[in-house]
Amino acid sequence: MKERDLVSELSELIGAENVLVDEAARAGYAHDRLPYANFRAREGALVGTLPGLVLRPASTEDVSAIVRKASEVDKPLIPYGSGSGVLGGIIPLGEELMLDMQRMNRILGIDRENNLVTVEAGMNGEAFEDALNAEGYTSGHLPQSLTISTVGGWAACRGGGQESSRFGKIENIVVGLKAVMPDGRVLEVRPLPKRASGPSVLDVIVGSEGTLAVITELTMRIWTLPAAEEAIVLALPDRAAALGLAKRIMQAGLHPRIVRLYDEKETALRTEGIDAYRTRPVMANIVVCGEPAIVAAEAALVRGFAQEVDAVETETRPFDEWRAKRYHSITKQWLDRGYYNDTIEVTVNWSNATALYDTIAARIAAEVSPDAHFSAHWSHVYPEGVCQYMTLRLPPMDQAAALPLHQKMWEIATGETLVHGGSIAHHHGSGLFRGPWMDGEHGVGMDLLRRIKASVDPQNLFNPGKLGFPPRAGAVDPYRDRGANV
Ligand SMILES: Cc1cc2nc3c(=O)[nH]c(=O)nc-3n(C[C@H](O)[C@H](O)[C@H](O)COP(=O)(O)OP(=O)(O)OC[C@H]3O[C@@H](n4cnc5c(N)ncnc54)[C@H](O)[C@@H]3O)c2cc1C
Known part of the structure; x- marks a missing residue:
């Protein structure tokens, strides 16, 4: 079908004003916040291509009609939340149709009996949380990117909010959904407490990053806003003590809303002028919340555990x-300022957490450059382990020299995570950039995922080339200009 005919047929489906054809509009959708794409953009280069068209559906029916048309003309498409992803999940590799979900931005209902909310997938995170707060609730999902992301993007990426230690990651919060499959049918998972009726269909879709389905509605748990809270800020002698404290808190069954542990470098940046950190250079922020009696009991327990690891309580200013x-x-x-800044978040069991940090820090200093910055904090904690959130940075330098070093840092951080038995991703998803490590992550499980993708989407229409799944014929190689030694 000619491009002009496709535009007019899509315009008939969703209105001409919702079919964006001009180059300037399409350029706004060419990449997300993948640091590698931002580095390339400094030179005016694209990692992938522009999208062929940008489409703005307003309903599940619109999405279904677009998908049926895309299937008929064999044009691939990519669901777009608001492009805050940091792994290149929305980067077109062959002028895919971009499905901007942001017109689907309404709360469809709050179910006060069952503490559930149903929301359209394109709703902005901040608008969603503000609307819930106005009704006395929170979703408990508060990513740092709250203001620049959509609820559909959260579910698609298996995201994690800053209060995940209490409320869980998004996969613990989403209990039902509607999604359009590659053949245009609408899949519905009813929002129920639990099931034992085979593998979880919900979990096949949550985390699929637009490769298996376009999520159009989500039903999520909501919580009444906590009646009380207490923040405890501690200076600890070393990282092992801080990790041990967080492990003790989670294994004792406490439900802190926030646990944030910072290594020496990140502590120093936040604690200027507070004497306790001169001798105890590692900071922990623990915040408990809920009914006042529970808050008092949990705070007393945290303080008791802190004493056991020689922690000193300080003012709460850093928090x-x-x-x-x-x-x-x-x-x-x-x-x-010309730096090459990136972040990598991985998970590891408590037993390997200290070794993972030490090994990555040592290898980056020895094998990348003594000028390379490496630091970490730990802000999602569980009874069995922790997310290590690392910041990696190279100083300003020639791009041709920087890109191989940037790649080397990723190889060290991700490779060592796998060696230490960890997972390569805690909440940012895998997108484009983590594709090469997906076999190492899943082993035989990756074969299962590839088979699911191939049978659900035989035309490879939905977000091809992401999550380690194959691209379509003729797609550009996103790393074609990365330079030598990679
Ligand atoms: C400064 C900053 C801080 C961040 N902090 C956090 C954090 O604390 N926690 C966290 O989890 N993440 C964080 N992120 C990463 C990012 O914000 C999340 O991955 C977010 O969930 C992406 O949402 P989005 O709506 O922008 O999705 P997009 O970037 O538009 O898309 C991401 C992926 O999801 C797919 N997708 C989007 N919408 C749908 C849909 N409706 N149906 C199917 N697939 C869809 C896309 O195709 C793509 O593959 C941060 C990012 C930045 C830039």
């Missing part, structure tokens, strides 16, 4: 300052 800026990002400041 207050973090909370005031909890949805701000500093990445752009580094980018604008």
Whole structure:
């Protein structure tokens, strides 16, 4: 079918004003916040291509009609939330149709009896949380990117919010959904407490990053806003003590809303002028919340556990300052100054957490450059282990020299995570950039995922080339210009 005919047929389906054809509009959808794509954009280069068209559906029916048309003309498509992903999940590799979900932005109902909300997938995170707060609730999912992401993007990426230690990651919060499959049919998972009726269909879709289905509606748990809270800020002698404290708290069955542990470098940045950190250079922020009696009991337990690891309680200023800026990002400041800044979040069991940090830090200093920055914090904790959130940065330098070093840092951090038995991704998803490590992550499980993808989407229509799944014939190689030694 000629491009002109496709545009007019799609315009008939969703209105001409919702079919964006001009190059400037399409350029706005060419990449997300993948740091590698941002580095390339400094030179005016694209990692992939522009999308062929940008389509803005307003309903599940619109999405289904678009998908049926795309299947008929064999044109691949990519669901777009708001492009805050950091793994290149929305980057077109062959002028795919971009399905911008942001017109689907309404809360469809709050079910006060069952503490559930049903929301359209394109709703902005901040607007969603504000609307819930106005009704006395929270979704409990508060990513740093709250203001720049959509609820559909959260579910698609298996995201994690800053309060995950209490409320869980998004896969623990989403209990039902509607999604359009590659053949245009609408899949519905009813929002029920639990099931034992075979493998979880919900879990096949949550985390599929647009490769298996377009999520159009989500039903999620909601929680009444906590009646009380207490913040405890601690200076600890070393990282092992801080990790041990978090493990003790989670294994004792406490439900802190926030647990944030910072290594020496990240502690120093946040604790200027507070003496306790001179001798105890590692900070922990623990916040408990809920009914006042529970808060008092949990706070007393945390303080008792803290004494056992020689921690000293300090003023709460570092936590207050973090909370005031909890949805701000500093990445752009580094980018604008010519640095190569990136973050990698992985998970590891408690038994390997200290060794993982030490090994990555040592290898980056020895094998990348003594000027390379490496630091970490731990802000999602579980009874069995922890997410290690690492910041890696190279100083300004020639791009041709920087890109192989950037790749080397990823290989060290991700490779060592697998060697230490961890998972390569805690909440950012896998997108484009983590594709090469997906076999190492899943082993035989990756074969299962590839077979599911091939049978659900035999035309490879939905977000081809992501999650380690094959691209379509003729797709561009996103790493074609990465340079030698990679
Ligand atoms: C400064 C900053 C801080 C961040 N902090 C966090 C954090 O604390 N926690 C966290 O989890 N993430 C964080 N992220 C990553 C990012 O915000 C999340 O991955 C977010 O969930 C992406 O949402 P989005 O709507 O922008 O999705 P997009 O970036 O538009 O898309 C991401 C992927 O999801 C797919 N997708 C989007 N919508 C749908 C849909 N309706 N149906 C099917 N597939 C869809 C896309 O195809 C793509 O593969 C951060 C990012 C930045 C830039």
